[in-house]
Amino acid sequence: MRRSTAAVVVVTLAAGGTAGAVAPRTGLAEAAVAPRVSQLDCSGALTYESRPADLTDADGTLFFTAYDTSLDPTMWSTDGTRAGTFWLNDLSGEERRYTSYSTLEAVGSTMFFTADGFDRSGALSGTDLWRSDGTKEGTAVVKHYTGIGEMADVEGSLLFVARDRSGHVALRRTDGTKAGTSMVKDFGAHPAHGPDHLTTVGDRLYFSFDDGVHGRELWTSDGTEAGTVMVQDIAPGGPGSYPVHLTEVGDEIFFWADDGVHGLEPWASDGTETGTHLVRDIGTGDFGSSTYSQVAVGDTLYFSAVGDDDALVDLWRSDGTPEGTTVIKQMGSRPDYDEERFDLATAGGLVFFGPNDADHGREVWRTDGTAEGTVLVKDIGADPYGSDPQAFTAVGDEVYFVAAGRLWRSDGTGAGTVPVPGLPTMTAHRPYDLTASGDKIYFGFDDGVHGSEVWVSDGTAPGTHLVRDVNRRVDWDVSSKPRPNPRSTAALFAASFDSPGRLAVRPALAGGVRRSSRTIDGAAPIDTTLRLALTKRAKRKLLRTGQVxxxxxxxxxxxxxxxxGYERAYTLKAR
Structure with a gap:
C-alpha cells in the first residue's frame, strides 16, 4: 500500500445498519448521516497503476496498452480528454484469452496491433492481428496466425511478417479485412527468424533477412512476389552482412552493414544492386565503426558514431557520399558507458542531442549541421554531471525531453528551453514513453497518487494533466490479528484504506459478528481501527473459554x- 503520514481514526461499524453510539471523529462519518460513496472527495485516492505502454499515434489519436481494474492487459485510445478515452472492448472471446498486446503500427487513422494469448484449455493459441479506428465499434480481429513479427505502413497498406500453422514464414499485406489479407512472398518453413528491421522508403519496403543461402542481407519489396528480392549480397560466402539501423533518408535507405572487409560501416541504397554502396569507412580496419543513434533531416543523415581517431562518440553528417560524410563536432563522450551514448531527434530543422562534455556534463545541445551551429542549448544541471537529457521527441517545431527528472520543452534557444508546468515535482518518478500525437505530447507518469498512468501536455500548465485514471483499483486491508475491546463485546481490527468509500461487513465462515456498514472518509491513506460487534453466542464463548x-x-x-472484497476467519483471544 502507498504509505504516508495519515490520521489514525476509530471506525465503529453500526450493527444491523443502525447508527453507532460513538460520536464521529476526524476521518469518520456516522451511518445516520453518511454521504453516498459518489459524494465523497475522491481526489486524493491512491489507486493502482495501469502501467501504460506501447504509446502510438494514429493521425491524432493515441493508442496504448494498460492494465485496468481487472488487472488484465487492455487496449485503449484517447484524444487527450477523459471523455475521449475509450477501452476498446473486451477483446478476449469464448475461444481465447489474451495476455498481451504489442507491435502497434498505424496506417493513416487505423491502428493495427497484435494480441497473444491462450485458448480455453490453457494452451498457447498463437497471435491475432487486430485493427481499430479508435472506437469500440471499429475494433475487430483481422486474421489469426501462429506468430506475427514486425509491421510497416507502405502506401496505405499494412505489410507484416507472419508464421502460419504450417510453419511457413511469409511477408503479407492487408487492407484491414480478412478478404483483403494476402501473401506477398512465402519464405518457407526454414527461417529461425523472419524478416526484421522493416523500414519504408517511398513506395518500397526494406528489411533484413536470411534466406538460408546468402546469410542475412538487405532485401526490398514493392508489395508483389516478383518485386520482393535481395538487394545485394554485401558479404558473399558468409553469414551475411547483418544490416541494422535502417533509416529513410530522402529517397534512399541508409543502414550499417559488415561486408567482411571494412567491419560495420554506413551504407546507402536506392533499392538496386548497382545503387547500393559503402558510404565511408569511418573506422579503418575490419572492426568498423559503431553508431548509436540516427535521424534524417531532408537528404542528410545525422548520426553519432565512433571513428578510430580518439575512440570517442562524435556527431556526424552524411549526404551518402564519402566526401559528404564528415564529423560535425567531436563531443568527447565515451562509447564504453551506455549513459554517454547520446540520442538524436529533429525539430524545426535542427537536431537535438544530449552528449557528455567535460565542461557541462550531460546536457542539451543542438546543431544546424555546421560546427559553428553546434552549441549548448542550456546548462540545466547544477552539478558537473549534468541533467542527463533523454527521450527527445519532436512536437511541431519544438522538442520535448526529460532532464533532471522533469519534463522540458525547447525551441533550440536557452530562453525557450523551460520545464513544462503542471506536473507534480515532489515525486521520484520520471515521465517516460514520450509520444507525439497531433500537437500534444503524451507520456506515462506516476504522480504519487494515481500510479503510473497516461498524461498529456500542450506545454502549458492548464494543458498538462492526467488523461484518465485507467486502473481505479485501490489497496485496502483489514488486519488478520484482531483484539477484543475491554468489555469483550466487540473485535477491534487495524485497517488501512487508500481511498474513501463504504465498507460492508457480513458474517461468513464461522460467523460470530453482526452485519454492519460504514463510510470511510478522509485523506488517503487512511489508517483506522474497525470495531465489529460480536453476536451474543460469540461473546459468551469468549468470556467462558477465553477465545472464539x-x-x-x-x-x-x-x-x-x-x-x-474477501472472506477471512479469525481467532479472537481474551486479554
Whole structure:
C-alpha cells in the first residue's frame, strides 16, 4: 500500500445498519448521516497503476496498452480528454484469452496491433492481428496466425511478417479485412527468424533477412512476389552482412552493414544492386565503426558514431557520399558507458542531442549541421554531471525531453528551453514513453497518487494533466490479528484504506459478528481501527473459554467506483 503520514481514526461499524453510539471523529462519518460513496472527495485516492505502454499515434489519436481494474492487459485510445478515452472492448472471446498486446503500427487513422494469448484449455493459441479506428465499434480481429513479427505502413497498406500453422514464414499485406489479407512472398518453413528491421522508403519496403543461402542481407519489396528480392549480397560466402539501423533518408535507405572487409560501416541504397554502396569507412580496419543513434533531416543523415581517431562518440553528417560524410563536432563522450551514448531527434530543422562534455556534463545541445551551429542549448544541471537529457521527441517545431527528472520543452534557444508546468515535482518518478500525437505530447507518469498512468501536455500548465485514471483499483486491508475491546463485546481490527468509500461487513465462515456498514472518509491513506460487534453466542464463548473463532466477509465500495472484497476467519483471544 502507498504509505504516508495519515490520521489514525476509530471506525465503529453500526450493527444491523443502525447508527453507532460513538460520536464521529476526524476521518469518520456516522451511518445516520453518511454521504453516498459518489459524494465523497475522491481526489486524493491512491489507486493502482495501469502501467501504460506501447504509446502510438494514429493521425491524432493515441493508442496504448494498460492494465485496468481487472488487472488484465487492455487496449485503449484517447484524444487527450477523459471523455475521449475509450477501452476498446473486451477483446478476449469464448475461444481465447489474451495476455498481451504489442507491435502497434498505424496506417493513416487505423491502428493495427497484435494480441497473444491462450485458448480455453490453457494452451498457447498463437497471435491475432487486430485493427481499430479508435472506437469500440471499429475494433475487430483481422486474421489469426501462429506468430506475427514486425509491421510497416507502405502506401496505405499494412505489410507484416507472419508464421502460419504450417510453419511457413511469409511477408503479407492487408487492407484491414480478412478478404483483403494476402501473401506477398512465402519464405518457407526454414527461417529461425523472419524478416526484421522493416523500414519504408517511398513506395518500397526494406528489411533484413536470411534466406538460408546468402546469410542475412538487405532485401526490398514493392508489395508483389516478383518485386520482393535481395538487394545485394554485401558479404558473399558468409553469414551475411547483418544490416541494422535502417533509416529513410530522402529517397534512399541508409543502414550499417559488415561486408567482411571494412567491419560495420554506413551504407546507402536506392533499392538496386548497382545503387547500393559503402558510404565511408569511418573506422579503418575490419572492426568498423559503431553508431548509436540516427535521424534524417531532408537528404542528410545525422548520426553519432565512433571513428578510430580518439575512440570517442562524435556527431556526424552524411549526404551518402564519402566526401559528404564528415564529423560535425567531436563531443568527447565515451562509447564504453551506455549513459554517454547520446540520442538524436529533429525539430524545426535542427537536431537535438544530449552528449557528455567535460565542461557541462550531460546536457542539451543542438546543431544546424555546421560546427559553428553546434552549441549548448542550456546548462540545466547544477552539478558537473549534468541533467542527463533523454527521450527527445519532436512536437511541431519544438522538442520535448526529460532532464533532471522533469519534463522540458525547447525551441533550440536557452530562453525557450523551460520545464513544462503542471506536473507534480515532489515525486521520484520520471515521465517516460514520450509520444507525439497531433500537437500534444503524451507520456506515462506516476504522480504519487494515481500510479503510473497516461498524461498529456500542450506545454502549458492548464494543458498538462492526467488523461484518465485507467486502473481505479485501490489497496485496502483489514488486519488478520484482531483484539477484543475491554468489555469483550466487540473485535477491534487495524485497517488501512487508500481511498474513501463504504465498507460492508457480513458474517461468513464461522460467523460470530453482526452485519454492519460504514463510510470511510478522509485523506488517503487512511489508517483506522474497525470495531465489529460480536453476536451474543460469540461473546459468551469468549468470556467462558477465553477465545472464539469468528468469520466475516468484508466488501469495500471505493469512491473510485471499484468494489472488492474477501472472506477471512479469525481467532479472537481474551486479554
Amino acid at each position: 473463532t469468528i468469520g466475516a466477509r468484508f466488501t469495500f465500495h471505493s469512491c473510485t467506483g471499484v468494489v472488492s
